[in-house]
Amino acid sequence: MTADELIVLERLEKVFRVRRRAGLVRRERSEVRAVDGISFRVRRGEMVGYIGPNGAGKSTTIKMLTGILTPSGGRLRVAGVDPARDRKALARRIGVVFGQRTTLWWDLPLGDSYQLVRRLYRVEPARFRANLERCVELLELGPLLSVPVRQLSLGQRMRGDIAAALLHDPEVLYLDEPTIGLDVISKTKVRAFLRDLNRDKGTTVLLTTHDLTDIEQLCSRVMVIDQGRLMYDGALSGLREVGESERTLVVDLAEERPAVEVPGARVVRVSGPRQWLAFPASASAAPLVARVAADYPLVDLSLREPDIEEVISRMYAAGWDGAAGAGGGSAGG
Numbered sequence: 001m002t003a004d005e006l007i008v009l010e011r012l013e014k015v016f017r018v019r020r021r022a023g024l025v026r027r028e029r030s031e032v033r034a035v036d037g038i039s040f041r042v043r044r045g046e047m048v049g050y051i052g053p054n055g056a057g058k059s060t061t062i063k064m065l066t067g068i069l070t071p072s073g074g075r076l077r078v079a080g081v082d083p084a085r086d087r088k089a090l091a092r093r094i095g096v097v098f099g100q101r102t103t104l105w106w107d108l109p110l111g112d113s114y115q116l117v118r119r120l121y122r123v124e125p126a127r128f129r130a131n132l133e134r135c136v137e138l139l140e141l142g143p144l145l146s147v148p149v150r151q152l153s154l155g156q157r158m159r160g161d162i163a164a165a166l167l168h169d170p171e172v173l174y175l176d177e178p179t180i181g182l183d184v185i186s187k188t189k190v191r192a193f194l195r196d197l198n199r200d201k202g203t204t205v206l207l208t209t210h211d212l213t214d215i216e217q218l219c220s221r222v223m224v225i226d227q228g229r230l231m232y233d234g235a236l237s238g239l240r241e242v243g244e245s246e247r248t249l250v251v252d253l254a255e256e257r258p259a260v261e262v263p264g265a266r267v268v269r270v271s272g273p274r275q276w277l278a279f280p281a282s283a284s285a286a287p288l289v290a291r292v293a294a295d296y297p298l299v300d301l302s303l304r305e306p307d308i309e310e311v312i313s314r315m316y317a318a319g320w321d322g323a324a325g326a327g328g329g330s331a332g333g
C-alpha cells in the first residue's frame with residue numbers, strides 16, 4: 001500500500017451463512033457469497049462509482065469498508081486501518097451517507113443534530129464552525145437548521161445527512177445511493193456539492209448508485225460488480241462501449257403516426273402518439289431531436305438513460321467475462 005492509496009482490497013470475501021426452511025421443521029444451511037474475491041485500489045482524491053444490479057454485493061462491500069461487517073477472507077485497508085479491527089479509529093477518517101436512511105436524530109432540529117455530531121467526533125470548535133458554515137452555504141441549509149429532521153423533505157434530509165458526514169473532515173466519503181428518490185433540482189445540487197468537495201478538499205469518494213448520470217457527472221472511474229465479483233474497472237466510456245448501450249428518446253407527436261424514420265435511431269416501441277427511439281449512448285441527442293422536430297409534429301420529448309441492469313445485461317450478451325476490464329487500475333480498463 002503506498003501513501004497515495006487510501007483504499008486497498010485484496011481478494012476480499014464475505015460469505016453469509018443462512019438457514020432456510022426446507023419443510024415443516026427441517027432447516028437447510030446454505031452459503032451466500034455476497035462478495036467473492038474482490039481486489040481494487042483507490043487513490044487519494046479519486047471519485048469512483050461502485051455499481052451493479054440489486055443484490056450484487058455493493059452494500060456488503062461498503063459495510064466491510066466501514067467496519068460494520070467483518071470480512072470472511074482477503075485483506076482490507078482504509079487509510080492504513082483495518083476497518084473491522086479498529087472501527088473507532090477509522091470512524092474519525094471516514095464519512096458515510098446511506099440514501100435510504102438517515103444518521104440524524106429524527107426528533108431534533110437539524111442544527112442540534114450537528115452539535116451532537118461535533119461532540120461524538122470531538123471536532124475542534126473552529127474546524128466545526130468552518131465546516132458547518134461551508135456546508136450550510138453550499139447545501140443551502142440555513143433555513144433548515146431549526147427544523148426537526150422528521151419534517152424535512154427527502155432532498156433536504158439528504159443534504160442534511162451529507163453535511164453531517166463531513167463536519168469532521170473525513171478523508172474518505174462513502175455514499176450509498178445519495179440521489180435516490182430526489183427530484184431533478186435536488187439531484188443537481190447534491191452532485192454540484194460533491195464535485196466541489198472533491199475539487200476543493202481532495203476528499204476521496206466511493207459512490208454507489210443506480211443512476212448512471214451520477215457516475216457520468218461525478219466519476220472518472222467506475223467499477224461494476226455482479227454476483228460478488230468485479231466485472232469492470234475503468235472509465236464510464238469504456239463501459240458504454242462494452243455494454244453497447246443505448247439511450248432512448250421518447251417523443252410525443254401531435255397524433256398517431258407510423259414509426260418515425262430518422263437516421264441514427266430506430267423505433268423500439270409505439271404507443272398511440274408516443275414513440276420510443278433508441279440510439280447509441282455515445283451519440284448526441286441534439287441532432288436527433290432537431291430531425292424529429294423538423295419532420296414530425298413534435299409536442300413533447302424526454303430522454304432516458306440506460307439503467308445499470310440494462311448495461312450489465314448487454315455486457316453479458318456481448319460475451320463480456322469481466323477479466324479484461326477488472327484489472328484494478330484507475331482509468332482506462
Ligand SMILES: Nc1ncnc2c1ncn2[C@@H]1O[C@H](COP(=O)(O)OP(=O)(O)OP(=O)(O)O)[C@@H](O)[C@H]1O
Nearest residue numbers: 016018032034052053054055056057058059060061
Ligand atoms: N445479513 C445478510 N445475511 C444473509 N445474506 C445477506 C445479508 N446481507 C446481504 N445478503 C445477501 O448478499 C447479497 C449481496 O447483498 P448486498 O446488499 O450487498 O447487494 P447490493 O449490491 O447492495 O444490492 P442493492 O442494490 O439491492 O442494495 C444478496 O444476495 C443478499 O441477499
